[in-house]
Amino acid sequence: MAALYRANPSDGVAWITGASTGIGRAVARDLASQGYTVAVTSRDEERLATLANDAIGLPGRIIPFPCDVTDGAGMRKLVAAIEKEAGAIALAIFNAGIYHPTRGERLDALNIINTFDINLFGVIHGLAPVTDRMRLRGRGQVVLVGSASCYFGWPSAAAYGASKAALNNFAEALKHDFDKMNIRLQVINPGFIDTPLTARNHFAMPALMPVEHAARRMVKALHSGGFETSFPWRFTWSMKLLAMLPFALRYRIIHHLTGWKKRPLAAPRKLRD
Structure with a gap:
């Protein structure tokens, strides 16, 4: 059986969503330094423009293509x-994501829906049109950026973790068909990365990794990684081991490690008619 395709700069464009900040921005620069033409997407046109300017002088180049990943028609046109x-597009990296703290005593339906709109459906809006084109060419490489929160439920991460768990299950199911189309499908599940997204957290983040280190690990996975990285x-293997424990035991461990039992409930909201 022939090995699945892996992209290289001579094959075409690398496209990255969620590229204006954090790991997406760092990966875009790394790929441009390897000679890729990198198409970068986010809603922030100004940050994309500065990213493109930062790449001047590198072997490759970065081209801004602003768009909102929740706009299905817009993504197809993009x-x-x-x-x-x-x-x-030889390589597509779906990195756009958002995190809204989700606590049971203050459920916000709009924040939960927004999380899935970006983290899951935002991937689908771009994946469907790019896959159609890759299939016609007989090759492609697709990377979905998940999270180590996908392995089990963490306090305050109900929406985020569920969206990333759905993304992992989605990829596992699609791999059966993508392999037959010679489209390499990969999922990358980072732990805590020092980005503007994690800067919103108000709790200890074990094994927090600098964004430049995380970008290098991601780029290495593009070149030699398997289905999941x-x-x-x-940290992530500790999470996988915890996921194998019976729920009651894992629940007690996480409750203890996070100190969640000692955290007070937020005041109840006033009821609305």
Whole structure:
């Protein structure tokens, strides 16, 4: 059986969503330094423009393509625009994501829906049109950025963790078909990375990894990783071991490690008619 395709700069464009900040921005620069033409997408046109300027002088180049990943029609048009202006998309990295703290005593339906709109459906809006094109070419590489929170439920991460768990299950199911189309499908599940997203957390984040280190690990996975890559491995493998425990035992351990039992409930909201 022939090995699944892996992209390289001579094959076409690398496209990254959620590229204006954090790990997406760092990966875009790393790929441009390797000679890729990198199409970068987010809603923040100004940050994308500065990212493109930062890449001047590198072997490759970065081209901004602003779009909102929750806009299905817009994403389909965007894929066509990237391929018309920059070339065929050989590598697609779906990195856009958002985190809203989700606590049981203060459930906010709109924040939960927004989390799934970006973290799951935002991937689907871009994946569907780019996969159609990759299939016609007979090759492609797709990377979905998940999270180590996908392995089991963490306090305050009900929406975020559930969206990333759905993304992992989604990828596992699609891999059966993607393999037959010679489209390499990968999932990357990082632990805590020092980005603007995690800066919103008000709790200890074990094994917090600098964004530049995380980007290098992700780029290494593009070149040699299998279906799933997780890092930092000491943290993520601890999470995988915890996931194997009976729920009652794991629940007690997480309750203790996070100090959640001592956290007071927020004051109840006033009821609305």
